[in-house]
Amino acid sequence: MSVYQLRAAPGGWGGGGGAEEGRRHTPVMLEEVITYLDPRPGEHYIDGTLGNGGHATRLLETDSTIEVLGLDRDPLTLADTAARMAAYRPRLHTHRGTFDELGVALATLGWQPVAGILLDLGVSSMQLDQPARGFAFRTSGPLDMRMSAGDGPTAADLVATLDEQALAEIIWRYGEEPAARKIAAAIVEARAREPLTDTMALAELIEGVRPRRSGVHPATRTFQALRIAVNDELAQIDRFLEHALEWLAPGGRLVIIAYHSLEDRRIKRAFRNWARSCVCPPRLPQCVCDARAQVRLLRRRVVTPSEQEIASNRRARSARLRALEVLQ
Numbered sequence: 001m002s003v004y005q006l007r008a009a010p011g012g013w014g015g016g017g018g019a020e021e022g023r024r025h026t027p028v029m030l031e032e033v034i035t036y037l038d039p040r041p042g043e044h045y046i047d048g049t050l051g052n053g054g055h056a057t058r059l060l061e062t063d064s065t066i067e068v069l070g071l072d073r074d075p076l077t078l079a080d081t082a083a084r085m086a087a088y089r090p091r092l093h094t095h096r097g098t099f100d101e102l103g104v105a106l107a108t109l110g111w112q113p114v115a116g117i118l119l120d121l122g123v124s125s126m127q128l129d130q131p132a133r134g135f136a137f138r139t140s141g142p143l144d145m146r147m148s149a150g151d152g153p154t155a156a157d158l159v160a161t162l163d164e165q166a167l168a169e170i171i172w173r174y175g176e177e178p179a180a181r182k183i184a185a186a187i188v189e190a191r192a193r194e195p196l197t198d199t200m201a202l203a204e205l206i207e208g209v210r211p212r213r214s215g216v217h218p219a220t221r222t223f224q225a226l227r228i229a230v231n232d233e234l235a236q237i238d239r240f241l242e243h244a245l246e247w248l249a250p251g252g253r254l255v256i257i258a259y260h261s262l263e264d265r266r267i268k269r270a271f272r273n274w275a276r277s278c279v280c281p282p283r284l285p286q287c288v289c290d291a292r293a294q295v296r297l298l299r300r301r302v303v304t305p306s307e308q309e310i311a312s313n314r315r316a317r318s319a320r321l322r323a324l325e326v327l328q
């Protein structure tokens with residue numbers, strides 16, 4: 001990981017022929033994020049998934065004394081966003097790396113635990129829209145799917161090397177795809193004829209064995225599964241959650257937006273455990289554990305976007321926001 005140098009601005013949002021050419025990413029639940037982060041003047045905030053900087057920009061604009069550290073594991077996205085947001089220097093700091101390593105970034109800046117952390121999980125519209133990144137199945141492109149371009153095996157590597165059972169396991173576990181075995185078998189049969197290296201070719205293969213039942217493309221779950229596996233996404237969240245409370249000051253706020261149940265389940269479980277004031281087995285007549293709640297849940301139930309937001313931004317439809325405050 002390295003602290004990024006800001007470079008000259010290449011143009012507007014997602015335009016100008018920069019690395020992130022494509023549709024601008026619309027930040028999801030922008031007002032809700034600000035409401036739950038409740039930014040305070042002079043404080044430090046973390047955007048652990050800076051992306052195209054929509055949330056970070058709004059955060060920086062709430063008060064001219066707030067500083068934000070934005071992390072992103074994608075060097076192309078980070079460089080583009082840092083350049084586009086150069087006007088916010090020196091209040092915006094950027095760091096290329098994963099959010100589970102936030103401790104390293106905080107130490108690099110010499111920051112103490114902070115007043116708020118935001119995670120807006122997954123990939124941005126601009127990553128999705130670039131065929132060369134290999135996330136989208138409606139266009140032809142290399143079967144890549146790495147958020148940190150250049151690091152580790154690609155989706156094509158997994159598809160080429162995993163045995164049928166391991167493929168089925170990934171598609172079932174990370175995609176919750178009922179036809180996982182059928183799809184894995186079809187992949188193994190197809191790759192014996194010729195390598196599967198193209199996004200659309202894989203999507204068409206899946207469509208052949210798993211007919212479309214609803215409006216959702218039959219390849220959606222398999223692509224989600226491969227993306228999660230390639231980027232080790234769930235382990236990233238687990239490692240972040242192990243340390244999150246160390247990185248937040250008393251009174252600090254944590255806001256996380258998840259986009260599918262595999263993500264949201266772990267967040268919900270961690271939040272509920274931290275909020276519990278007793279961890280005794282239910283059969284005990286009285287509490288003997290001396291445990292105390294570490295956080296206060298800002299909303300007991302998950303927060304979802306308004307119908308109006310979903311109508312104007314389809315990506316928002318699966319968003320689930322959870323928020324907490326660390327107790328003093």
Ligand SMILES: C[S@@+](CC[C@H](N)C(=O)[O-])C[C@H]1O[C@@H](n2cnc3c(N)ncnc32)[C@H](O)[C@@H]1O
Binds near residue numbers: 124
């Ligand atoms: C949904 S987008 C964030 C969009 C952002 N909130 C905005 O307003 O533009 C998610 C971003 O997080 C990055 N990302 C995903 N997982 C990450 C991780 N474990 N660590 C750091 N960045 C990550 C992706 O590369 C992507 O740019």
